[in-house]
Amino acid sequence: MTWNHTSISRLLKIEYPIVQAPMAGGITVPKLVSAVSEAGALGSVGAGYLTSFQLDQQIKEIKGLTGKPFNVNLFVPEKEAGISKDDILAMKGVLEKFNMPAEDISFTYEKSQSNYEKQLEAVLQNDVPICSFTFGLPSIEAVRELKRAGRIVMGTATTVEEALLFEERGADVIVMQGSEAGGHRGTFKSSADSCIGTMALVPQAADALSLPIIAAGGIADARGIAAALILGADAVQLGSVFIPCTESGAPSAYKAKVLSSNEDETVLTRAFSGKYARGIKNDFIQKMKPFENSILPYPVQNEMTKSLRSHAAQELNSENMSLWAGQGLRMITESLTAKEILDRLIGQVNAVTDSSWKGLNANGS
Template structure:
């Protein structure tokens, strides 16, 4: 079994490995290093403002002429109601008291101080900057945005966590679908059901292969050649690599954060809404223990904004028990080498197992 040539040619890459767009972890240098390995690099634009997005895209283009994707957070922004303002005040007071109890001095601003960016301005940036590959998560692009991006030749990659979500993406004309297994680190891309689907990644991938006609990219638990080949057998054309790269030389994580990832053991990794208001998989710590069942969680992106202030102070003071460290269930063998070297070794591992007889 070899790589799918049509998939590789569509994206203009040599190998169908995709560096996951991990906002807060992946960097311009990580995306560039992935392209140097013949894979697809990704820029996690998330919900940053348009000017910052332009700078990131142009900085990447200065370092590589190879294809890379830009990734957007396509989420609904909750209306600021009196109830939300009241709840924000309660969460603010709780977090400030909680921080003080742990010797973290932080003053959290009022809700009105935060700027909330919606994704349409980033669609404009993707078009103006002639980005050829646009991926997204937390929802589906609106019809107008899909039409505009397709009109200029963009390849669109949506994220699903269920059969229902995949069908919605396919019906909308999305070119490729990233199937996010429950094993995957970071935020869940769920956008249909109020409670996130609990189906295992390989079970979901197998079902989708029999359900939709859109080429599938798999994300979740891919940490060696065997897992990649297993995903390929189940129908994946592309393979998104995330946790394995979190401790790489190009990761934005600090040394003390990387060491916490490296030391993680079974039972350390959980799903939590405490940091952002959306479910994400990462390391359990003092913060998640205190917040998850406290009732002091705002809807995304307001929880993400309010805890971000505390996290910034905690990071400066190297208080790892108050930081979000996302990683998947596989507890991969982390490496602090270059992203390019990690991906090349992963590709070599795939080749070692090709033709393996079970």
């Protein structure tokens, strides 16, 4: 038995227990997702910000490019917490002070709930084999419907407590996201400042859960993959490594930042979206620091900074972009194709592992 034969590679029907993280916001485009799946790992669509129509199109495009399994990741909608008009005006004032465009809020919980339900329909109707959820628990009915249709359900947790809630809800696999991870924290129940690192989170989750787990956060080379498997994970999920790759949809200025930044250049910030997310420090994050108390909760802050972020992407201005990335940045130095990245990782894991180290428990036995 070799390292790549885990309960997750069997369950997800993939050759290697490596998942390309879903990355909403235009990064995990069909070209990337299909290239990853074709190379024997699991490609994932970050569908969080897609309309159900866009998602339907993307699924069809991926299916035209690969017959291998892939995953669609959805954001479980959150209710906006009692925000007054004055709160919104105050944030508008802050953004305008820096000559930053402040979007008028068109968000409503009902609108995003309705889009989410249609996204689920697109997943079901197009026979997507794996569906993962972030920012909360899907309803019992949604999980039941997916499982009745033979789909694999995965959920993101940042503590053992959250993982147990996903297990109780009927998920098949849990993604344990450590605080090194790039992008939004998937925290939905635990305290936002718990921030448990992958090294501590994975073995504790492995001991507490009966479901297989995927380790995410700060893993960027073969040593990280081998370590995560030793800690008790059955697979790994890598995000930042794929941002600068040839097939990624990230703007070139963002790719360049990922390639040139180091481990000490990311921070957890609420400035862009109102929810803690890890990204490379830039002017916008710095400017928003004195206004920490005026930052509105997700998804309202996210909506307000939408045009700021899209202008920044058009102008290739990395100082106003949300440059989500994890703490493994110094290990990411080359823009390769997805297949080159995976071939290199797989070759290196083959070299650093043998069949004897997998499956230790907390007692080392």
